[in-house]
Amino acid sequence: MSLHIVSKSPFSSTALADCLTSFIEGDALVLIEDGVYALSGALKSQPVVGPVYCLAADAQARGLTIPAAVEAIDDDRWASLCTEHNPIVSWFR
Amino acid sequence: MYPATSDTRNQAAMNFTLAVYAAPHASQSAATALRFAQALLRQGHQLYRVFFYCDGVHNGSSLATPPQDETDLLPAWQSLQAEHGLDLVVCIAAAQRRGVLSEAEAKRLERPAANLAPGFELAGLGQLADAVAHSDRLVTFGS
Numbered sequence: 050m051s052l053h054i055v056s057k058s059p060f061s062s063t064a065l066a067d068c069l070t071s072f073i074e075g076d077a078l079v080l081i082e083d084g085v086y087a088l089s090g091a092l093k094s095q096p097v098v099g100p101v102y103c104l105a106a107d108a109q110a111r112g113l114t115i116p117a118a119v120e121a122i123d124d125d126r127w128a129s130l131c132t133e134h135n136p137i138v139s140w141f142r
Numbered sequence: 143m144y145p146a147t148s149d150t151r152n153q154a155a156m157n158f159t160l161a162v163y164a165a166p167h168a169s170q171s172a173a174t175a176l177r178f179a180q181a182l183l184r185q186g187h188q189l190y191r192v193f194f195y196c197d198g199v200h201n202g203s204s205l206a207t208p209p210q211d212e213t214d215l216l217p218a219w220q221s222l223q224a225e226h227g228l229d230l231v232v233c234i235a236a237a238q239r240r241g242v243l244s245e246a247e248a249k250r251l252e253r254p255a256a257n258l259a260p261g262f263e264l265a266g267l268g269q270l271a272d273a274v275a276h277s278d279r280l281v282t283f284g285s
Contacts, residue, residue: 056171056284082170124181127189131279132156132187141163141171141284 050075052134055084056099056141059091064140066095074098077134079082080119081107084140102130158182159273160192161282165200167208168285172201173195175283176215176222183226191229191273192219196263197285200240202232204259216259223261231273234264 057064080103085122115121164171248256
């Protein structure tokens with residue numbers, strides 16, 4: 050099952066919305082870089098049918114609090130997630 | 143068995159290829175790719191190849207001189223390359239149009255200087271296809 054990586058803010062890009070149109074059960078979502086801005090609202094209006102992870106350092110750098118429904122991860126956990134999923138799909142447009 | 147001190151190494155090692163589309167000065171993505179590569183190697187995975195494509199070819203320029211208070215990714219890539227024998231491949235077509243040239247290419251194209259950093263090499267897109275065919279995972283780092 051796919052691991053989707055979203056690296057652009059939902060306020061400036063359709064990356065998250067595009068990702069969620071192809072998201073199916075069993076997939077997982079990782080928010081990195083400006084993608085972590087999805088924590089400030091976008092995920093509430095567009096529920097994800099799978100686990101959502103967020104790079105803790107990127108959220109902290111932007112002053113965002115990670116809600117309980119989202120798992121805070123570091124680079125090592127991210128790398129592990131990439132071994133548990135296939136393919137890895139990056140959304141950055 | 144792996145050493146008990148490192149519980150992150152208990153999973154099966156995999157072959158990864160990274161595709162880097164971002165210039166080091168343009169977005170966070172190039173720095174993220176470097177950190178991800180370091181995390182993979184820390185966990186005992188293999189990096190089959192790192193392929194620098196589109197604006198990502200700027201990662202292989204030895205002439206970029208970021209201000210002292212900014213991170214310079216190049217020495218970090220080079221030390222990772224030296225330590226792990228990484229295959230750091232810069233797309234030759236993308237590099238030519240952006241002015242990232244090896245000595246041989248500068249000579250062939252009659253340009254006044256070469257700037258491909260030591261530890262990197264120029265090759266065609268076929269090397270990305272080859273890497274995908276030989277890797278368990280491809281992870282793309284966008285612009």
